[in-house]
Amino acid sequence: MIKNVSSENVQNHLSTHENTGLEPSRRFCVAPMMDWTTPHYRYLARLLSQHTLLYTEMVTTGALIHGDTERFLRHDPAEYPLALQLGGSDAGELAHCARLAEQFGFSEVNLNVGCPSDRVQNNMIGACLMGHPDKVAEAVRAMIEATRLPVTVKHRIGINGRESWEDLCEFVEKVAAAGCRTFIVHARIAILEGLSPKENRDVPPLKYAWVYRLKQKYPHLEIIINGGIKTFEECNEHLKHTDGVMLGREAYHNPWLLAGVDSEFFGAKPPAKTRHSALRAMYPFIQSELERGVFLGHMSRHFLGLFHGMPGGRQFRRYISENAHKPGAGLEVIQVALEKVPES
Structure with missing residues (x-):
């Protein structure tokens, strides 16, 4: 049975900020990552960049x-623009969840056709759907009919057994015919048997040229490239051939990278002047989460990379790692850790 969600609770959740309703720019995005792109990471990311498109x-x-x-859809509206990524394959259920995405104020709803985990494969979720383009097209069509939000698809360039250029084109053409205009393409195949999800992020070779060819072949579609991208230099090279870039692990482990995005890719003033000021700006949010019953360690693990490569960065990480998990740990742990990093 599909349940309804209290409209009063949704309105309370959205009381402080409004979604503009405009389709977000996908010129620079942070990838959806399980256990990593939580509301606590996203809040920090938004303090560093106002224009980056974030994903749940x-x-x-x-x-x-x-x-x-x-609980699953809870987010701070300060995170906008924010896309909700869904995992599923049943068209009716995905349509219902797309309506929820709109009801809760998200900027986009994205269908995962790239996760190679055995656990999701068994439920017909993720990369295995690349072997069923008609099913994906049916789901996308239902989602588009259910919401005014843009509906996008994140996928691999193939899976083992369906890894030819022709297979990729068939997938894109069928899903595009269902109404999808934005494809976020991880430039690797997924090997569904024999490799772990972690190995699937590294072992299959990157084929950026295939993503470039998709844009050449389907210029009317928005093509975003993902996979192994680490530097702005690489981003700018990819942007010569595609409409946008999506970074994952690098944006998580080195979040200060995001502080340069607004000036580099959007011609806008960076919102954060220093790492210290960005973290201090999080204090009210951290305190409100603590008062809501969230353990400090659940939040602070997402800040550990903020001083990556900086003098005192190791001491900052160590102090938080050793103290944030202790019973009653509060904001003072972050404040003391911050004092271990010289401010200049």
């Missing part, structure tokens, strides 16, 4: 329909 962790349709919907 993948949320399955089953979790939203049968679980605690409001």
Whole structure:
């Protein structure tokens, strides 16, 4: 049974900020990453860049329909623009969850067709769907009919057994015919048997040229490139051939990278002047989360890379790692850790 969500609770959740309703720019995005792109990471990311498009962790349709919907969709509207990534394959369930995405104020709803985990494969979620382009097209069509939000698809360039250029084109053409105009392409195949999800992020070779060819072949589609991108120099090279770039692990482990995005790619003034000022700006949010019952360690693990490569950065990480998990740990742990990094 598909349940309804209290409109009063949704309105309370959206009381401080408004979604502009404009389709977000995908020129620079941070990838959805399980256990990493949580609301606490995203809040920091937004303090560093106002223009980067952020994505939630993948949320399955089953979790939203049968679980605690409001907990899974909870976010601070200060995170906008923010896309919700869904995992699922049933067209009716995905349509329902797309409506929820709009109801909760997200900027975009994205379908995961790239996760290679065995656990999601068994539920017909993620990269295995690349072997079923008609099913993906059916789901996308239902989602588009259910919401005014842009509906996008994140996928691989193939899977083992369906890894030819022709297979990729068939997938893109069928999904585009269903109404999807934005494809976020991880430039590797996924090997569904024999490799772990971590190995699937490194072992299959990157084929950026295939993503470039997609843009050449389908110039009317928006093509965003993803996979192994680490530097602005690489981003600018990819942007010569595609419409946008999506970074994952580098943006998480070295979040200060995001502080240069607004000036580099959007011609805008950076919102954060220093790492110290960015973290201090998080204090009210951290305190409010602590008062809500969130453990400090659940938040602070997402800040550990903020002083990556900086003098005192190792001491900052060590102090938080050794103290944030202790019973009653509060904002003072972050304040003391911050004092270990010279401010200049």
